[in-house]
Amino acid sequence: MVTRVPTTASYNLYMTRMRATQSRVNDASYQATTGQRYDSYDKYGLTTYRLLTLENEYSGVSKFLETNKITQTTLEAQEEAIDSIRTVMLDFRNELRDFSSEDLKAMTPDYSVDPPEMPTEEELANIQRIQNAAFEAMSQIAYFLNTKVDGVYIFGGGENNTPPVDFPYTTLEEFQAVFDGNFVTFPTSGSADLSSVKTGDDVTGGLEFAQNFFEMNANGTIRPTINGTATGDITFSAADNTMTAANMGSFSNLTAGSKITLTGTGANDGEKIIKSVSADGTTVTFEDATPVTDGTVQGAGLNGFNVSSSLDFRVETDPETGETVYSLNGAPGSFLDLQAGGEIEITGTANNNGTKVIREISPDGSRIIFEDPVVEESIDGTGIALDDVIFRQSTTEGTISALNPVGAVLETYTIQAGANNLTVDAGANTITAADADTFAKIKPGQTITLDDGAGNTQTLYVKNVSADGRTLEISSDTPVTGGNITAGTVTLQTHSDIHGFIADTMKGSELKTGNISFSAAKNQMSSTVIGAFSHLKPGGTIIVQGADGNNGAKYIESVSSDGRTVTFSDETPVNVDQTITNGTGVTIARTYPVSSMLNLSDVNPSYNGNYTILGVSDDGNTLTVKTENFPKYGDSAQFAATGIQSVTSESYYSGGSLSSTHRLNETTSIELNVTAESSGFEKLFRAMGNIAQGNLLDTRNPLDTLDEVDENRAYDRVMESLDLLDEALESRPNSKEPNGDITAIQYSVVSKLDTVKSTIDNQTSLQNSLTNYISDIKTVDKTEAVTMLLQEIQNLNISYAVISQVNQLSLLNYL
Numbered sequence: 001m002v003t004r005v006p007t008t009a010s011y012n013l014y015m016t017r018m019r020a021t022q023s024r025v026n027d028a029s030y031q032a033t034t035g036q037r038y039d040s041y042d043k044y045g046l047t048t049y050r051l052l053t054l055e056n057e058y059s060g061v062s063k064f065l066e067t068n069k070i071t072q073t074t075l076e077a078q079e080e081a082i083d084s085i086r087t088v089m090l091d092f093r094n095e096l097r098d099f100s101s102e103d104l105k106a107m108t109p110d111y112s113v114d115p116p117e118m119p120t121e122e123e124l125a126n127i128q129r130i131q132n133a134a135f136e137a138m139s140q141i142a143y144f145l146n147t148k149v150d151g152v153y154i155f156g157g158g159e160n161n162t163p164p165v166d167f168p169y170t171t172l173e174e175f176q177a178v179f180d181g182n183f184v185t186f187p188t189s190g191s192a193d194l195s196s197v198k199t200g201d202d203v204t205g206g207l208e209f210a211q212n213f214f215e216m217n218a219n220g221t222i223r224p225t226i227n228g229t230a231t232g233d234i235t236f237s238a239a240d241n242t243m244t245a246a247n248m249g250s251f252s253n254l255t256a257g258s259k260i261t262l263t264g265t266g267a268n269d270g271e272k273i274i275k276s277v278s279a280d281g282t283t284v285t286f287e288d289a290t291p292v293t294d295g296t297v298q299g300a301g302l303n304g305f306n307v308s309s310s311l312d313f314r315v316e317t318d319p320e321t322g323e324t325v326y327s328l329n330g331a332p333g334s335f336l337d338l339q340a341g342g343e344i345e346i347t348g349t350a351n352n353n354g355t356k357v358i359r360e361i362s363p364d365g366s367r368i369i370f371e372d373p374v375v376e377e378s379i380d381g382t383g384i385a386l387d388d389v390i391f392r393q394s395t396t397e398g399t400i401s402a403l404n405p406v407g408a409v410l411e412t413y414t415i416q417a418g419a420n421n422l423t424v425d426a427g428a429n430t431i432t433a434a435d436a437d438t439f440a441k442i443k444p445g446q447t448i449t450l451d452d453g454a455g456n457t458q459t460l461y462v463k464n465v466s467a468d469g470r471t472l473e474i475s476s477d478t479p480v481t482g483g484n485i486t487a488g489t490v491t492l493q494t495h496s497d498i499h500g501f502i503a504d505t506m507k508g509s510e511l512k513t514g515n516i517s518f519s520a521a522k523n524q525m526s527s528t529v530i531g532a533f534s535h536l537k538p539g540g541t542i543i544v545q546g547a548d549g550n551n552g553a554k555y556i557e558s559v560s561s562d563g564r565t566v567t568f569s570d571e572t573p574v575n576v577d578q579t580i581t582n583g584t585g586v587t588i589a590r591t592y593p594v595s596s597m598l599n600l601s602d603v604n605p606s607y608n609g610n611y612t613i614l615g616v617s618d619d620g621n622t623l624t625v626k627t628e629n630f631p632k633y634g635d636s637a638q639f640a641a642t643g644i645q646s647v648t649s650e651s652y653y654s655g656g657s658l659s660s661t662h663r664l665n666e667t668t669s670i671e672l673n674v675t676a677e678s679s680g681f682e683k684l685f686r687a688m689g690n691i692a693q694g695n696l697l698d699t700r701n702p703l704d705t706l707d708e709v710d711e712n713r714a715y716d717r718v719m720e721s722l723d724l725l726d727e728a729l730e731s732r733p734n735s736k737e738p739n740g741d742i743t744a745i746q747y748s749v750v751s752k753l754d755t756v757k758s759t760i761d762n763q764t765s766l767q768n769s770l771t772n773y774i775s776d777i778k779t780v781d782k783t784e785a786v787t788m789l790l791q792e793i794q795n796l797n798i799s800y801a802v803i804s805q806v807n808q809l810s811l812l813n814y815l
Contacts, residue, residue, distance in 0.1 A: 199648070402622070518576065589620060
């Protein structure tokens, strides 16, 4: 019992101890209630730093673990989708192999016999079956590539909010309505299949349409005149109705059915129709309608003897059928470049101008039989010049040209000639100003227009600019014209590279390309800078400017793995060896790939629609497409820009092109680069689209089309597709194409998935350890906490009692 009167110091000591006991009671109460040691970090003392470090590490691991589990789900979904795609591909390949065992070449109709030999019902059913299988396989692959996980399309690259594969067809018939297999064919290269280019009429300035056509004149359709000095003595036999020359081979260039004119024979002068020519070329037998009389031509008489021919329009009656036959007859080979079944335009004759449909062309090319009537007429070059008789026939190709041949104006400059004269050197193809720095703002590789102020405007491509800014070196593809400019105001404008059907461009430079070299032997373009041409793809089309001798459209066959070398198709050869230092003045422009599908919209109802691109002009302003419906024989249709005209190439892929990098932890990352446009998937679409498109078998009658009937079409398409499927399953051993086949894609996904799973296991283990470490510091046993609480409460009660007693004591108690 406290009996002493407390001092202030002792009282404060009692209160301090009581408050400490109260604090311990509060802590024990918190621990007994929550199981946690303290309610704030400052109570942990020296352990606080370690606790915070452990909790920060736990937080980081937990965040990585959360995102890694999402990535695991994505990769597992990709793995499952790719496994399904592989199964679909293998099933279709097996079906196609079975189909390829049939005699595909023999299925093509034979119209040379009567009645024509057509494919059997069973063969047609098999074709329908394999095309349905191809279409269904494409549909299934599109479905798997549009897999969505947690609201994200997992094969979409950077664009993961929209389906990456645009396959809008629900039936084979819908697909073949677009890709008919004759005029609009499925793309034949990866670049064409994935091409997604759009050109507005702000660039083209409008469009012009024209049908390509073949043109020939009558020169060469008449046989050379045969004279007596070459034949030797000539003998005519009335009994045999023949003409015989002494020298062998004299009449070898004459053919049965031809009409010839004899002169210098006396009684036998005039037109004769040949029935046959002997094998040794010495004897000609005539038709009974043109008899001869006995006679000879020899000696001096041979000087006047001539056998001449003419280009003859004839109207005859077939003796077997009684049908009237309308024909055009010339020398052998005259009409081999024309196509039966097509229409030709004839001009320059006296009586037979106009268009006529060709029914048939003789095997030797000497005779055309028309569906339309003709008037009998002979053209031998004496009245009507042979050069003036023109035959034109449309091909199955047409051109789409941009009305604006140059890009938008970038800058405009004026030069006052007289004070600053311009010297034009046509030989060197240069323009030189009197004043320095006149052309200082012009850059190598730019297109300019130069108006001399007198109504003469030139479009020129600048290869280089002299150091003093006085001289422009112009490409030989755009030769300078006219003389020196010594008076007036000269207007010079620079233009954008984007014009016509150019999509984008790159300039040669020391940093981007280094030296650019061309090799004719290897048909290659190379750079000294690694990766300079990595943006170019096999199957693509580029336009080269500023490399005189090698300018123009080039079709890309391959690009080296280091991006330094481009090999071109044999169709677009490198013509001269050259090296251009630092690529100065060289422009490499990308345009629409050949074989890609072009879509025109909002141009004109007669021309809107889909076309297959067959070629690109050397300046990039004209596309050649497959068609037979454009204006013919030099006519054209033009449609000025309206602001809504659209020219596009359409790809099945509508996702992004960027890969993403996912961090698994502080030191490890993986690249997620498998998208629906990966080469392995693209090859599958191309292989299956090649089979599913219309007209797998070319059943057209040669007489009904200008195009050459492809007897091997089914065989070629099947073999090409099988090769593509094999390559899509497993690329060639030396291939360095990323994601180039399904096997590589599967391996990539599985290996990354294994890495993610392993990382998740490690992080889960670490997370558990950190949880235990943190728990050891932050938590207590509740039973122990309750015991401690009771003890501290007892201590607190004692403290209260002591304080209460102390408060009751005073000095008065001892007086």
